[in-house]
Amino acid sequence: MTRILSRKHFLGAAALAATTLLLPTWAQAQAGGYPARPIRLVVPFAPGGNTDILARMVGQGLTESLGQPVVVDNVSGANGSIGASRVASSAADGYTLLFGTAGTQAINQSLYKNLGEKNLDDFEYVAMVTSIPNVLVVNDTKGAPKTVAELAASEKARREGLNYGSPGTGSTVHLSGELFKTATKLNLVHVPYKGSSLALTDLMGGQIDFIFENVTPALPFIQGGKLRALAVTSAERIPVLPNVPTMKELGYANFVTATWNGVLAPKGTPAAIVKRLEEATLKVAASPEFKERVTALGGEVKPLAGPAFRDFTRSEYRHWGAIIKDAGVPRQ
Structure with missing residues (x-):
């Protein structure tokens, strides 16, 4: 049996259909006008x-x-x-x-x-x-370690542990230090700072021993001869520090951060x-x-x-x- 729609039902159904048809067009119009501010x-x-x-x-x-x-x-x-x-x-x-x-x-x-x-x-x-990537840096002074192996040996010779800095707990800089500690079993103490500049200043002043700093803030000091780069944490060597080995090259197989x-x-x-x-x-x-x-x-x-x-x-x-x-x- 054919059902005859009332005017009210007919208009309601027509409005619903029109709205459904307009939804994609409305969404496209919104995206098409983006950004407006x-x-x-x-x-x-x-x-x-x-x-x-x-x-x-x-x-x-x-x-x-x-x-x-x-x-x-x-x-x-x-x-x-x-x-x-x-x-x-x-x-x-x-x-x-x-x-x-x-x-x-x-x-x-x-x-x-x-x-x-x-x-x-x-x-x-x-x-x-x-x-x-991060770069392992030390103060570029006479007698400072020239390799990662020398850095590790210096901790064993001192028998008092090494201090490493970071711009804050939870940063890739901090956790790269923790990964190094786990891999080497060395006695390392984390010293968190409120930002890279303070940590790098103390490294150059001799208050801490090393940092796995992001390359960007450390690079000017490396190029200026104030910091010595011992290794980078990338999978391959990086163009701005072509003579610096990766941690992987030095035998730390999973050290990529x-x-x-x-x-x-x-x-x-x-x-x-x-x-x-x-x-x-x-x-x-x-x-x-x-x-x-x-x-x-x-x-x-x-x-x-x-x-x-x-x-x-x-x-x-x-x-x-x-x-x-x-x-x-x-x-x-």
């Missing part, structure tokens, strides 16, 4: 470090590509977790982004008890752009906006000028699209989690 790129560390420097380079490139200002906002604290949490709780509209690091995305989850977010699932992964950076958005950001940001970010990473500047800082351009970036982060989470567990680093 400035974008905030949160750097979860203080100004001046390698993360801040790289973020400003990426922000400049995104500004040119997207046609709207990308403003860097430094929100530091708790190894980057404060800034990361703030982005995770922001509106998922593409106007607040995170310049994430190994610390915020792969280390803090194993180190801090009360994170506001778990980081692995509370973000949309836009794209990864760079990787910067680096900090890395990528762009992330709050969970739930529309897929079309994430895709637009991904394309723009990878375009910046592919720029010859960007590659040249990153290489000069001692880093490597390592572009990964969103899905590959997400998978890489999970791999790094397992990697750093194992280092933390094996070294017995207490949860904060």
Whole structure:
């Protein structure tokens, strides 16, 4: 039997159908109009470090590509977790982004008890752009160790242990020191500082014995003859320090550590906006000028699209989690 719709039911059904048909068009229009205002790129560390420097380079490139200002906002604290949490709780509209690091995305989850977010699932992964290894440096004075083997021997000769610095607990600098301690069974004492500059100043002043510092802040002092580079933690030697061996070359087979950076958005950001940001970010990473500047800082351009970036982060989470567990680093 044929059912005859009332005018009320007919109009309701027609409205529902029209709405359904318009949904994709509306979503596309929203993405098509993006961005319509400035974008905030949160750097979860203080100004001046390698993360801040790289973020400003990426922000400049995104500004040119997207046609709207990308403003860097430094929100530091708790190894980057404060800034990361703030982005995770922001509106998922593409106007607040995170310049994430190994610390915020792969280390803090194993180190801090009360994170506001778990980081692995509370973000949309836009794209990864760079990787910067660490370099083992000592004070370049007469009698200072010239090799990693001499550094290890100096600890045994002194019988009082060696002190190593870092810009803070949970940084890749700190955990590289802990990995070295686990691998060598040496008596090493961690001395955390509030930033790389203070730690490097004390290293040059003789207050601490060595640092596995990120290449970027250490490089000017190496090139200026104030610090001596004994090894890098990359898988292969790096162009700015071609004569410095890798830890792998020296017999530390699994000693590959680096900090890395990528762009992330709050969970739930529309897929079309994430895709637009991904394309723009990878375009910046592919720029010859960007590659040249990153290489000069001692880093490597390592572009990964969103899905590959997400998978890489999970791999790094397992990697750093194992280092933390094996070294017995207490949860904060």
